[in-house]
Amino acid sequence: MDRDTLISLYRQMLLIRVFEDRAAEMYAKAKIAGFLHLYNGQEAIAVGAVSALAPDDEIVVNYRDHGWALARGCTARAVMAELFGRATGTTGGRGGSMHLVDVKRHFWGGYAIVGGHLPLAVGLAVAAQYLKTGRVTLCSMGDGSTNIGTFHAALNWAKLWNVPIIFLVENNQYAMGTAYEVHSAVPMLTKAAGYDMYAEEVDGMDVLVVHEAVCRAAERARRGDGPVFLNAVTYRYRGHSMADPDVQRSKEEIAEWRRRDPITRFADEVLLKRELATPEELAAIRKSVEAEVEDAIEFADNSPEPPLESLYDYIYMQPVSHMQISGSLIRPPKLGGRVSPNGKHH
Amino acid sequence: MPEITYREALKRALREEMQRDPTVVIWGEDVVAYAGGGAYGVTAGLAKEFPGRVRDTPIAEEAIIGIGIGAAMGGLRTVCEIMTVNFTLVAWDQIVNHAAKQSHMFNGQIKVPMVIRTPNGHGRTAATHSQNFDAWFASIPSLKVVAPATPYDAKGLLKTAIRDDDPVVFLEHLQLYSTRGEVPDEEYLIPIGEADYKRRGKDVTIVTWGRMTVESLKAARILAEEGIEVEIVDLRTLRPLDLSLALESVRKTNRMIVVEEGWRTGGLGAEIAASVQEVAFNYLDAPIARVAGLEVPMPYAKNLERATLPFAEDVVAAVRAMMQNQY
Numbered sequence A: 001m002d003r004d005t006l007i008s009l010y011r012q013m014l015l016i017r018v019f020e021d022r023a024a025e026m027y028a029k030a031k032i033a034g035f036l037h038l039y040n041g042q043e044a045i046a047v048g049a050v051s052a053l054a055p056d057d058e059i060v061v062n063y064r065d066h067g068w069a070l071a072r073g074c075t076a077r078a079v080m081a082e083l084f085g086r087a088t089g090t091t092g093g094r095g096g097s098m099h100l101v102d103v104k105r106h107f108w109g110g111y112a113i114v115g116g117h118l119p120l121a122v123g124l125a126v127a128a129q130y131l132k133t134g135r136v137t138l139c140s141m142g143d144g145s146t147n148i149g150t151f152h153a154a155l156n157w158a159k160l161w162n163v164p165i166i167f168l169v170e171n172n173q174y175a176m177g178t179a180y181e182v183h184s185a186v187p188m189l190t191k192a193a194g195y196d197m198y199a200e201e202v203d204g205m206d207v208l209v210v211h212e213a214v215c216r217a218a219e220r221a222r223r224g225d226g227p228v229f230l231n232a233v234t235y236r237y238r239g240h241s242m243a244d245p246d247v248q249r250s251k252e253e254i255a256e257w258r259r260r261d262p263i264t265r266f267a268d269e270v271l272l273k274r275e276l277a278t279p280e281e282l283a284a285i286r287k288s289v290e291a292e293v294e295d296a297i298e299f300a301d302n303s304p305e306p307p308l309e310s311l312y313d314y315i316y317m318q319p320v321s322h323m324q325i326s327g328s329l330i331r332p333p334k335l336g337g338r339v340s341p342n343g344k345h346h
Numbered sequence B: 001m002p003e004i005t006y007r008e009a010l011k012r013a014l015r016e017e018m019q020r021d022p023t024v025v026i027w028g029e030d031v032v033a034y035a036g037g038g039a040y041g042v043t044a045g046l047a048k049e050f051p052g053r054v055r056d057t058p059i060a061e062e063a064i065i066g067i068g069i070g071a072a073m074g075g076l077r078t079v080c081e082i083m084t085v086n087f088t089l090v091a092w093d094q095i096v097n098h099a100a101k102q103s104h105m106f107n108g109q110i111k112v113p114m115v116i117r118t119p120n121g122h123g124r125t126a127a128t129h130s131q132n133f134d135a136w137f138a139s140i141p142s143l144k145v146v147a148p149a150t151p152y153d154a155k156g157l158l159k160t161a162i163r164d165d166d167p168v169v170f171l172e173h174l175q176l177y178s179t180r181g182e183v184p185d186e187e188y189l190i191p192i193g194e195a196d197y198k199r200r201g202k203d204v205t206i207v208t209w210g211r212m213t214v215e216s217l218k219a220a221r222i223l224a225e226e227g228i229e230v231e232i233v234d235l236r237t238l239r240p241l242d243l244s245l246a247l248e249s250v251r252k253t254n255r256m257i258v259v260e261e262g263w264r265t266g267g268l269g270a271e272i273a274a275s276v277q278e279v280a281f282n283y284l285d286a287p288i289a290r291v292a293g294l295e296v297p298m299p300y301a302k303n304l305e306r307a308t309l310p311f312a313e314d315v316v317a318a319v320r321a322m323m324q325n326q327y
């Protein structure tokens, strides 16, 4: 990997970290509402994985998705505006934090029903196989989603049809407040072994390790050797979401994991040690990242709310032209009118 | 015009659409090997005609539908068969939280051109295997829900559903598979969201769909002998709901009965009756009445099953009562 790429990995991880810290501030200021799941601690996974994929490989993730969106190239502006619920956000304020998306970049979205997106990801991989696009699908998930039915149904089917997919567990060892030992009967890799699936355990706190593992996995999947399962061991520094008082994990445990921080470790052990960057250069990167996030906040704050008239847009991609009247689509008076115009469509 | 069965009409629709578009695929439990293709024979022979495009799947409804959604997102047109509607319950998260959310929640970036084919029905199969969830499906924004009553409608609507860019729940019926009706050899499509008069009459408007359209037609023949002419509006599509014919008809007959197979409470009949009276209250000479399934888990015993479900005789009784001002 050349110097520019390594510097870019560093910058991306730092962007995610700073973005999340500022998002937490904005949540405290009530600029952001609902559930806000932050990615602090797990940055090496999204950045390492995305950098290992082709730009048209498909990515499907869960609701802890800001890092993925940023790593895939969504602008900090679009992501922050989405958290603010504004028209300029990734879904124009429809989906919010948990449902970021950018299909142009083959980022198929954050999904907030635990385990619900696994079949979707397998379906994307089946389509790629059928259409011979050569694309690999990467599906990330939390450790907590490896017990629900869709997990097992998806792994079984992926193996059965030998589809080009990487199941990437971001094993931060907790599902909300429930520790791995409390929610899972067997070690993570045993679950993959149950479907005779090629699997690896990787240090999720090391961006280069993740990158290399996903490169190997993508190569396998792309050459037709079927699904790969990766267990990336990691840790989230903050509570499950901003609503979580985070009382069940010990201070010592959190401090222990923070000592293995993926960003400082990468800076110290790779960039500085190999003299790829000076401390001054790293400080300059931090400054530019902070400015980028500050700009995103200003952009989001100054962006308009989505127009009320857009409420019915895309209820259907193909509106029904013969509809005369339909109770479900009679518009409430505050939207100005009785019968829906059917909304915008392509 | 040649007469064919509802089952054959569906198969022809599948065949024609698969010939027309190589991205159309059929997945489901036992759609290939079992009994030559399909628990109820709809896909019989198609796997041979279209190698690699009709595939048996594991018994995992959440995966059949979820993977069908994902593949539709990725450029295929998936037709997923769920053996009976009872088993869709296993996959409701995929239907409601995924199929029905993609287009709107992701602001038009994702489309899901998928058809979920599944039959309603009964046949001495007791409580877990004799249910009707039409009203549930029809209450979900962003789904399209279709329930054809005749072979003609079944073929035309299935072809349209496969070409549609939105997820369509396509409700068939076990009791209709072997019914026969005229279907032309030439290609035709029936738009989603368009109701249809199945009989013209002046005395009472019956609004119905699916198997109850057939039962209502039987009832109409009995009532005609008594001099009562019912008008039958077959909704055909349950979401989005086209009430234009129901309203046009009730403005003429001034009486309406909604006939449905499912449970009365929270049924689609309640929604239709409420919507019609909101718009056409002044035209009504009687309260809008409902004929519906009785609210019990379906018993196995022959007489109890028969008593639980609505049939032509129940429609006849309701129409007579309405004509005698007993509502």
Ligand SMILES: Cc1ncc(C[n+]2csc(CCOP(=O)(O)OP(=O)(O)O)c2C)c(N)n1
Pocket: A064, A112, A113, A114, A115, A141, A142, A143, A144, A145, A146, A170, A172, A174, A175, A176, A240
């Ligand atoms: C089916 C379902 N059940 C419960 C929830 C509520 N919930 C949201 S996230 C979560 C924990 C998931 O943990 P994990 O999969 O490990 O992901 P992490 O948050 O650690 O990234 C729970 C219980 C949900 N969203 N979906």
Ligand SMILES: [Mg+2]
Pocket: A142, A143, A144, A170, A171, A172, A173, A174, A175, A176
């Ligand atoms: Mg977790």
